[in-house]
Amino acid sequence: MPMKQLSPKKLLLAGAGHAHIGLLRRLVAGQLESTGFKGTAIDIALISEQPQTIYSGMLPGWMAGHYSLDDISIDIKTLCMRASVRFIEQSIVQVDAASNMVATTGDERLVLDYDLLSLNTGAETDMRWLDKRDSYAKTDTHASTDVIAIRPLSEFITHWQQILAEARQASQYQLAIVGAGAAATELVMAAQVALQHINLNHQVTLVCGEHLLSGFNPRFQQRVIRQLHRHDIKIVHERATGYHDGHLLTAHDTLPMDAVIAATGVVGSAWTAATDLQTVNNGFIAVNAKQQSVSHSNVFAVGDVATRVDKDVAHSGVHAVHGGAIEADNLLAYLKDEPMQDYKPKKNTLYLLSCGDKYAIASWGALSLQGRGIWYLKRYIDQRFVKAK
Numbered sequence: 001m002p003m004k005q006l007s008p009k010k011l012l013l014a015g016a017g018h019a020h021i022g023l024l025r026r027l028v029a030g031q032l033e034s035t036g037f038k039g040t041a042i043d044i045a046l047i048s049e050q051p052q053t054i055y056s057g058m059l060p061g062w063m064a065g066h067y068s069l070d071d072i073s074i075d076i077k078t079l080c081m082r083a084s085v086r087f088i089e090q091s092i093v094q095v096d097a098a099s100n101m102v103a104t105t106g107d108e109r110l111v112l113d114y115d116l117l118s119l120n121t122g123a124e125t126d127m128r129w130l131d132k133r134d135s136y137a138k139t140d141t142h143a144s145t146d147v148i149a150i151r152p153l154s155e156f157i158t159h160w161q162q163i164l165a166e167a168r169q170a171s172q173y174q175l176a177i178v179g180a181g182a183a184a185t186e187l188v189m190a191a192q193v194a195l196q197h198i199n200l201n202h203q204v205t206l207v208c209g210e211h212l213l214s215g216f217n218p219r220f221q222q223r224v225i226r227q228l229h230r231h232d233i234k235i236v237h238e239r240a241t242g243y244h245d246g247h248l249l250t251a252h253d254t255l256p257m258d259a260v261i262a263a264t265g266v267v268g269s270a271w272t273a274a275t276d277l278q279t280v281n282n283g284f285i286a287v288n289a290k291q292q293s294v295s296h297s298n299v300f301a302v303g304d305v306a307t308r309v310d311k312d313v314a315h316s317g318v319h320a321v322h323g324g325a326i327e328a329d330n331l332l333a334y335l336k337d338e339p340m341q342d343y344k345p346k347k348n349t350l351y352l353l354s355c356g357d358k359y360a361i362a363s364w365g366a367l368s369l370q371g372r373g374i375w376y377l378k379r380y381i382d383q384r385f386v387k388a389k
């Protein structure tokens with residue numbers, strides 16, 4: 001009697017974030033093959049909006065002119081090919097977990113079914129600070145009334161090139177960056193270096209509210225503030241509320257600005273508003289320590305798209321990478337019906353903050369260090385991540 005062929009299980013990887021890049025690389029290296037991940041028993045596909053992904057850690061370095069776009073891009077399509085993973089260039093717009101379905105938008109709308117889904121689609125910039133009544137018109141194509149969100153990075157790249165083109169034509173150019181986290185401070189220093197390289201009259205302002213870099217140790221905060229002063233960056237300790245007719249509005253002021261960039265934290269992507277997966281805190285997929293959805297056991301989520309319900313884990317690239325490594329093992333364990341592991345974040349994580357020129361500050365728990373050597377260390381770590389095979 002002929003043997004009945006078992007149809008392969010379908011593993012769908014949504015998004016090409018840090019975690020899925022790590023998973024693909026492990027497949028290429030054969031590290032997951034030996035445990036049975038790769039092979040005919042599993043049909044793996046990856047959906048991503050673009051064939052390349054921009055590495056956020058090197059984006060400020062690109063803005064400041066240290067790197068080319070190629071230096072900071074990871075070729076996902078080629079990586080998928082090498083890992084024998086089907087690449088689908090689409091954007092997911094719907095996850096219906098009750099029926100194991102993902103819908104996409106792109107040149108043609110696809111509806112894909114899965115046995116196991118892994119979400120690593122990142123998050124969107126939190127634009128809720130904008131007073132939508134008079135300032136934020138997404139449909140308005142005139143650049144001066146649009147605040148530029150840092151995410152998606154692929155769109156930001158184009159906006160930054162436009163800013164540079166405008167700044168080259170102007171005798172004076174005013175740019176504001178709104179945000180109070182590490183990313184905002186890196187961006188503001190990179191922008192100041194780039195704009196002042198064009199014309200010393202150009203000026204970048206950081207609009208950061210009352211608390212800059214909250215959560216980091218005070219010594220690190222002081223070091224960063226000194227670097228902001230060294231670059232003559234204006235710091236406005238007020239909350240921005242809107243941008244209208246070329247003016248950034250704060251509670252007490254109206255600041256003339258040619259462009260405004262928002263690096264104001266993250267909220268869940270728009271598609272999370274209509275999913276049946278359980279979400280928390282503005283649209284993040286609620287996961288347990290195994291990076292598994294708390295509402296649907298065959299859905300895993302990792303990185304900025306997810307929030308742990310059992311403990312406070314910051315949204316960061318570091319946790320996307322380390323959580324992703326555990327999640328990849330758990331995907332396999334789930335398929336083989338074996339025990340899964342918990343992702344246990346280390347107490348301290350190393351954060352390296354670049355200061356526009358070839359200078360950087362390191363933070364690790366209560367310790368901090370700075371100098372050119374730290375910048376080269378950051379470059380080494382970043383390049384190792386981007387160029388890894």
Ligand SMILES: Cc1cc2nc3c(=O)[nH]c(=O)nc-3n(C[C@H](O)[C@H](O)[C@H](O)COP(=O)(O)OP(=O)(O)OC[C@H]3O[C@@H](n4cnc5c(N)ncnc54)[C@H](O)[C@@H]3O)c2cc1C
Pocket residue numbers: 014015016017018019047048049050052053054056057059060090091092093120121122123150152183186187263269271302303304305315316317318319320352
């Ligand atoms: C300027 C800057 C500097 C930063 N520096 C650091 C740092 O030094 N260290 C650190 O730990 N963190 C840093 N961060 C934070 C870090 O970027 C994020 O926490 C990290 O990128 C999250 O990784 P992720 O894997 O969740 O998703 P992401 O890296 O955001 O990747 C998500 C991917 O999914 C794709 N995608 C999104 N939506 C869809 C969709 N609907 N359908 C299909 N594909 C989709 C995207 O195109 C992207 O490729 C920085 C952030 C910024 C803005």
